[in-house]
Amino acid sequence: MIVEIPGRETLEIKDIVFDYNGTIAIDGKLIGDVSKNINELSSSFNFYVITADTYGTVKKELENTNCKVITIPALSQDMAKLNFVKELGLNTCLSVGNGRNDKLMLKETILGIAILQDEGLCTETLLNSDILVKSIFDVFAFLKDSNRLIATLRN
Numbered sequence: 001m002i003v004e005i006p007g008r009e010t011l012e013i014k015d016i017v018f019d020y021n022g023t024i025a026i027d028g029k030l031i032g033d034v035s036k037n038i039n040e041l042s043s044s045f046n047f048y049v050i051t052a053d054t055y056g057t058v059k060k061e062l063e064n065t066n067c068k069v070i071t072i073p074a075l076s077q078d079m080a081k082l083n084f085v086k087e088l089g090l091n092t093c094l095s096v097g098n099g100r101n102d103k104l105m106l107k108e109t110i111l112g113i114a115i116l117q118d119e120g121l122c123t124e125t126l127l128n129s130d131i132l133v134k135s136i137f138d139v140f141a142f143l144k145d146s147n148r149l150i151a152t153l154r155n
Contacts, residue, residue, distance in 0.1 A: 001044060003146045007155020011110055013045065015088045016143070018067075019081075019097035020051035020058050022119035024136055028055025031117075035065040037140040042066035045143065048088070050081055052101075077101035085109050096139055103128045111149075113139055 003011040018024050024034045038047050047067035051058050052074050062069055072080040082104040085093050095102070095109040100122040106112030107128035114121055114129035115136060126132060131152055133139060142148050 014092040017048045017095045022098040028057040030061040081105040
């Protein structure tokens with residue numbers, strides 16, 4: 001996806017990195033229709049879910065979803081997430097999260113989206129993001145219609 005945004009650099013998005021809990025899942029359970037949306041968009045983007053898997057449910061919940069699950073250790077999660085997006089390439093990666101451990105990846109990727117759903121949003125993460133959304137489905141809407149990104153980010 002290439003998006004030309006007036007007054008800002010052109011975005012080329014290849015990789016989408018989602019935090020799990022609070023972002024695409026609530027209390028360890030995948031939010032309804034997340035898998036369907038990822039599967040619909042997986043021919044256009046590479047999807048990754050990065051998590052410490054607090055509830056131990058991520059692999060089962062995502063077993064029929066076209067994404068790669070990255071499990072990280074419980075310690076230094078913010079650095080593990082940052083290092084992962086650096087490996088993918090910061091200039092073509094969109095990241096989405098809500099927790100304090102997401103703040104670095106949201107700050108450094110070409111586009112960082114903070115999400116405020118049932119599990120809340122860390123203020124530091126919000127301040128490191130480019131966009132705030134109220135639902136994971138708002139992120140999918142951006143990916144399906146780049147005009148929404150343009151309207152939100154243009155100068």
